[in-house]
Amino acid sequence: MSVVQVQGSGAGKQATARHFDAIVIGAGVAGLYQLHRLREMGMNVRAYETGSNVGGTWYWNRYPGARFDSQAEIYQYWFSEELYKSWQPSERFPAQEETERWLNYVADKLDLKKDIRFNTRIASAHYEEAQDIWRLTTANGEQVTTQYLIACCGMLSAPITERFPGQSTFKGELYITGLWPKEPVDLKGKRVAVVGTGATGIQVIQTIAPEVGSMKIFVRTPQYVVPMKNPRYTASDWEKWGTRFHELKQRVRTTFAGFDYDFDKGAWADNTPEQRAAVMEALYEDGSLAPWLAGFPEMFVDEEVSEVVSEFVRNKMRERLKSRPDLWDLLIPQDYGFGTHRVPLENKYLEVYLQPNVEAVDCRKAPIERVVPEGLQTSDGKVHEVDVIILAVGFDAGSGALTRIDIRGRGKRSLQEEWSKEIRTSMGLQVHGYPNLFTTGAPLAPSAALCNMTTCLQQQVDWITDCIAYARKNGKKVVEATQEFEDEWVRHHDEVANATLLTKTDSWYMGSNVEGKPRRLLSYVGGAGAYHSKCDELASQGYPGFAMN
The missing domain is CATH 3.50.50.60 (FAD/NAD(P)-binding domain)
Structure with missing residues (x-):
């Protein structure tokens, strides 16, 4: 110096x-x-x-x-x-x-x-x-x-911090996910509102669902989701990964998205409908981002291919929400293709909406207008009274x-x-x-x-x-x-x-x-x-x- x-x-x-x-x-x-x-x-x-x-x-x-x-x-x-x-x-x-x-x-x-x-x-x-x-x-x-x-x-x-007018007037606790405090936050038994259903909001929602008293989830843009498979790793598992260090080091540098999987399933047109379905099923069952980044790249450029892949994922989501078809339009995307938004991995996220103490608020019909001392006010004039507001509204x-x-x-x-x-x-x-x-x-x-x-x-x-x-x-x-x-x-x-x-x-x-x-x-x-x-x-x-x- x-x-x-x-x-x-x-x-x-x-x-x-x-x-x-x-x-x-x-x-x-x-x-x-x-x-x-x-x-x-x-x-x-x-x-x-x-x-x-x-x-x-x-x-x-x-x-x-x-x-x-x-x-x-x-x-x-x-x-x-x-x-x-x-x-x-x-x-x-x-x-x-x-x-x-x-x-x-x-x-x-x-x-x-x-x-x-x-x-x-x-x-x-x-x-x-x-x-x-x-x-x-x-x-x-x-x-x-x-x-x-x-x-x-x-x-x-x-992080986007000042998302709605009136945030400073809220009488309860307001948290921004990208600035979460180091000190423990106690949500047990409280009335909680979560705003945002992107990758972050999904992780929050599925995690706090078992402990809150009630939860209102404000949904504007539904997301295609893929269930995460997250096995524990033992010392023996890691020893095996260690033997592949040089292979993986080279592999991730050459693939489309820097993962160890890639678009190597052949061209969409060269596969039969049955073969395509088998590929999509296998990737979905992997429980990773593979359905997004290792399937058929044509889904990013061809609207017909995009619709087939998107409908495959929609059907998976409908099956999980079969007892509540009234939630399909709110929680399952229809107006954009799978993979054109960030694809979240999740763990029983959709099942949260089946809990009796959870309410999904449709922000396409009635957007949030402001935060008021009691909670969140939507454009239909309704005030959603809560104790805690969690803003997962992005960056x-x-x-x-x-x-x-x-x-x-x-x-x-x-x-x-x-x-x-x-x-x-x-x-x-x-x-x-x-x-x-x-x-x-x-x-x-x-x-x-x-x-x-x-x-x-x-x-x-x-x-x-x-x-x-x-x-x-x-x-x-x-x-x-x-x-x-x-x-x-x-x-x-x-x-x-x-x-x-x-x-x-x-x-x-x-x-x-x-x-x-x-x-x-x-x-x-x-x-x-x-x-x-x-x-x-x-x-x-x-x-x-x-x-x-």
Whole structure:
């Protein structure tokens, strides 16, 4: 670490700031690995984390029932076989508490915490063109400067908090799932309202159902759901997975979504209806995301194929709700295809609606208008009186974590202002006009949504680290994506996206859940394997499209 003089915000003023070779924002899956890689290079680096400990998503999302839906054997770091084998998950889809412990284990094993400043939010990051450095200011006023700034802020880390007017007037307890308190929340016997039935809301609903006194579930957009199969893992099981470390490491990097399964069942047209049904049945019975990411890719582009696959899943859901056909229209999607929204895994979620103390409120007929002191008021004038409100209303996905920081590049251009008009990046790795700013989990890369996160985030960290190493080796101090390269990537991204049914569906994938957000598919849908190959190609050719000087 060194001390440099940087121009302060006031005219003629100088401020003394600590200087680093690199600063990482975030201490989740990507941030921890990025810190490790840069330290390996001998760089002077520090990470900043808003939370009080490591974990990222798995630190903040501690709501009831939180667990990931990538299998434990592939939701992993791949840089160390010893690390892979030394941590034994207890089940196929571990819960939040175990995942948080795992990330702490990794951080402690690599002695990363000494270089992380916790409880510290980055408020602004401004590029100083005269010195080619970034000047960061924390929420408490501390200033630091750095040559390279790597944003590992997370793709789902900007929760929507002020969703309804009047939230502050509620006399009971109000919780936001993405900001769930560390202290235990007692819901036993209480009247609870849950707003939101996406992946998070589903996990909350199925988990708290046995203990609440009564529950009102406010349903606007029904979801296709797939039952999760979550067997326990023994030491013997994990030993077997350990023998496949190198195989799995290679496999996840080449598949469409970074999992160990892929679209390898042949073309839809080449299978008979009986063969297609058998494939769909086998994938559904796997109890994973395989029905979504390992079936027939034609369901993403062909409306007829989409309808067949969607109807298969609908029938599975109808069978579970056969005693309550009055719930079918409310809980089973009809106006969009399977897989064009995020597909949640669940455990007896639909059966919750069969409980006598549970009421489903149709928000398509009577949307929530406001929160009142007694509860929630809908457009039909009814006040739903409750003791607790749980808001599972999602995130400003992909872009929100970055636009909530005042990031200014060349000529003081504002990322927040630019992305309020059009969200664009250079492969989700850089944004033209913001030199030496690298990003992971940002828009227009698979890691923004459509990928097993550990797979895609590690790939991006490796690419960023290798790019910085290349620049240093060749005596270059500044790396910036060119306008031409960014334009080309945005055109390619949109061409691929617009050929799918995803862009015809309103979802957080398209930014539809945030009022005024520019409409563009946040995630690159050309496949993680294809994206990784393109990144490898750029690296092997000396990073064309990324100007260095």
